[in-house]
Amino acid sequence: MTREEILAKATEIFRDVFDDDSIELTEETTAADIEDWDSLMHITLINEIEEAFGYKFGMKEVLGMKNVGEMCDILEKNT
Amino acid sequence: MNTYTIESIETGMTASFTQTVTAEWFEHFLAVSGDDNPLHTDAAFAKEQGYRDRVLYGLCTAALYSRLAGVYLPGRYCLLQQCDVSFVKPVFAGDVLTVSGTVQEKDERFARVKIKAEIRNAEGKKVSRATLYCGFLHAETE
Numbered sequence: 001m002t003r004e005e006i007l008a009k010a011t012e013i014f015r016d017v018f019d020d021d022s023i024e025l026t027e028e029t030t031a032a033d034i035e036d037w038d039s040l041m042h043i044t045l046i047n048e049i050e051e052a053f054g055y056k057f058g059m060k061e062v063l064g065m066k067n068v069g070e071m072c073d074i075l076e077k078n079t
Numbered sequence: 080m081n082t083y084t085i086e087s088i089e090t091g092m093t094a095s096f097t098q099t100v101t102a103e104w105f106e107h108f109l110a111v112s113g114d115d116n117p118l119h120t121d122a123a124f125a126k127e128q129g130y131r132d133r134v135l136y137g138l139c140t141a142a143l144y145s146r147l148a149g150v151y152l153p154g155r156y157c158l159l160q161q162c163d164v165s166f167v168k169p170v171f172a173g174d175v176l177t178v179s180g181t182v183q184e185k186d187e188r189f190a191r192v193k194i195k196a197e198i199r200n201a202e203g204k205k206v207s208r209a210t211l212y213c214g215f216l217h218a219e220t221e
Contacts, residue, residue, distance in 0.1 A: 040160055046189075
């Protein structure tokens with residue numbers, strides 16, 4: 001998948017999880033940009049991303065991701 | 080009280096207990112919730128609606144899931160984060176309920192377990208089912 005395709009697919013997942021079609025992800029998007037992105041929603045989000053992309057993040061990856069761009073880096077390398 | 084930690088709890092572990100519903104539960108839950116809907120407070124109204132007696136508040140039945148998680152599975156170090164519950168049959172005073180749960184998934188990355196739980200009455204009918212997500216508090220050090 002291209003970077004753009006990954007970001008587009010992730011955007012769809014974010015919109016579903018947060019039930020908000022106005023979400024427009026960028027590489028710089030963080031939890032601070034989406035009101036309902038708290039620690040519990042983060043777990044749901046990671047689980048949905050993993051299922052959709054067929055990839056399970058490692059412990060270091062989960063703890064290390066600082067924004068959507070870093071998540072895309074991991075998905076680009078591994079899917 | 081069980082003392083499972085994220086390290087010691089395992090997928091497939093189970094726990095269960097039995098509890099009789101008493102009339103006092105209705106009054107206690109009314110006092111806490113302020114829900115005086117007649118289905119729960121007026122036996123005549125409940126009978127008109129086709130029930131044999133006042134119906135216990137669903138969320139009062141669900142309180143038993145709190146005990147399942149906080150006392151049994153995982154127990155002392157439980158931090159209940161999410162509870163998705165369905166109420167599939169009515170519960171009445173005098174019912175003997177059996178609450179049971181099984182650890183379905185364990186995610187060490189988030190220190191969290193998913194527990195499938197259910198409550199059955201003395202006839203073996205399922206009155207509620209739930210999915211619980213539990214995090215973990217820090218275990219005390221000696």
